[in-house]
Amino acid sequence: MNKKVYIETYGCQMNMSDTEIVSSLLIDNGFDIIDKAASADVILLNTCSVRDNAERKIFEKLTHLKQYKKKNSKLVVGILGCMAERLQDKLTNEHDIVNIAIGPDEYRKIPELIQNAFYGQKGIAVELGTIETYDDIIPLRTEGNCAWLSIMRGCNNFCSFCVVPATRGRERSRPMSSILKEVEQLQKDGFKEVTLLGQNVNSYRCPETKSRFPELLSNVAKTAPKIRFRFTSSHPKDISDRLIEVIAENPNVCNHIHLAMQSGSNRILKLMKRRYTFEHYLSRIEFIKKLIPDCSLTTDIIAGFPSETIEDHQDTLRAMETVEYDGAYMFKYSARENTTAYDMEDDVPDEEKTRRLNEIIDLQHKISRKLNKNEINRIHEVLVEGPSKKNKEEWFGRTDTNKVVVFPAPEGIKQGDKFKIKISRYTSATLFGEIVEE
Ligand code: SAM
Ligand code: SF4
Ligand code: F3S
DSSP: OOOEEEEEEOSSHHHHHHHHHHHHHHHHTTOEEESOGGGOSEEEEEEOOSSHHHHHHHHHHHHHHHHHHHHOTTOEEEEEEHHHHHHTHHHHHHOTTOOEEEOTTOGGGHHHHHHHHHTTOOEEEOOOOSSOOOTTOOOOOOSTTEEEEEOEEOOOOOOTTOOHHHHHOSOEEOOHHHHHHHHHHHHHTTOOEEEEEOTTGGGOBOTTTOOBHHHHHHHHHHHOTTSEEEEEOBOTTTOOHHHHHHHHHOTTBOSEEEBOOBOSOHHHHHHTTOOOOHHHHHHHHHHHHHHOTTOEEEEEEEEOOTTOOHHHHHHHHHHHHHHOOSEEEEEEOOOOTTSGGGGSOOOSOHHHHHHHHHHHHHHHHHHHHHHHHTTTTOEEEEEEEEEOSSOTTEEEEEOTTOOEEEEEOOTTOOTTOEEEEEEEEEOSSEEEEEEOOO
16 A cells, blocks of 8 residues: 655745645655645655744644654654755754655655655755756646746855755756746646746746746746736846836736845845845836836845844835835844854844834734725736635635735635626735626
8 A cells, every 4th residue: 555645834835836846756656645644654844944933833843743653653754845954964863753854955865765764764865956956847736726836946145144045055947948838738737827936036047048037937928828927036136127027018927026125224235145225126116116007016024133223124114115015024033054144143132123023014014904995996807716714605816916805705616716806895914805797
């Protein structure tokens, strides 16, 4: 009988996409993927190291998994992803429960390491490569009608706070030809939305044709006109006019751009090694708003970076008011080993970081509410994702601007349907409306 593998995924969309690649690899090697940990022969945690609390969650999970190991001493527990890369053999040496640790460029070794683990062998594989893109593996996609598609791996930017270049290695791109082939197949398979993934998609460079990201985006949009396309992330230092034009020109490229600002203070941006000023950032936002007036904008913000003063923090609040983001991911700075900021004194006390973060969150809620109020009476095409958790009679979906819309469900509704919905109510996080005929 095939051995059963349960995989739990943490962290960013890259990890979600990698779990699909790992699942596909395992199935090809005679394993079954299941969705319940209790009956698994193998439990894999695909982990994130971006902030300390992400890693703490995994250590808590490992403590929790001890009860499974008590019931089944042959259970194999594996750590995949960024934490495996960062902590390497510390995971297998210091945590009895961990049998294997495998970094993001070594997933092809998983079947072999699992087999060895069944015979009691601990295993680690954490070499970072410069060419691995898993280009030949068709990911096992189970998430409805929306697919992730990694177009590149790694990152060369070395922002001073960020552990990703250390955990995911150097940047490399997949050939455009293979991405287009996959997109064509996704359209044939009935997928309705595809998100192109990379840590900095602006650095995409086809290894065969040397094409850059705007050309790739334009080509995928034309190859699969029935699919709507998103991408993440763009780096503000090199998001080009051409990319913004491609979004404006192609109706099936979503009107949503995620552009991580991190801070509104030029002094902090310099220390973060982001390589742009707020003025440059704002010029990009202004160009986006000029070409695509309805484009929604989201960002990432870090509160309490080393040496951040109240004035720096106020620059961030002012920047948020100037740009008016539809949404934001907001974090307290977390010092990470193997980053250049780790050598700086983490001198903003935790309570002060929390206070600044709360101010940022409150302001963002205020701005989101204000922008969502403008949505009243607008009609959006909504791609249906599933039933609403709060009310069985209602379902939810997303606009092309990436806003969640909840609406009364007609009979026979299913995931992947599209409806025109007129917005009638809002909160800072959600829009509510009714289906309309146009
Ligand atoms: N490559 C993406 C970009 O530059 O837009 C970012 C990817 S990173 C995994 C996601 C976000 O996590 C970053 O934009 C940053 O705001 C946040 N982040 C990264 N390192 C952090 C740290 N040490 N402390 C707090 N937040 C951090
Ligand atoms: Fe991290 Fe900067 Fe690379 Fe984004 S661009 S993954 S923040 S180093
Ligand atoms: Fe993603 Fe976390 Fe790694 S954000 S790239 S899984 S450190």
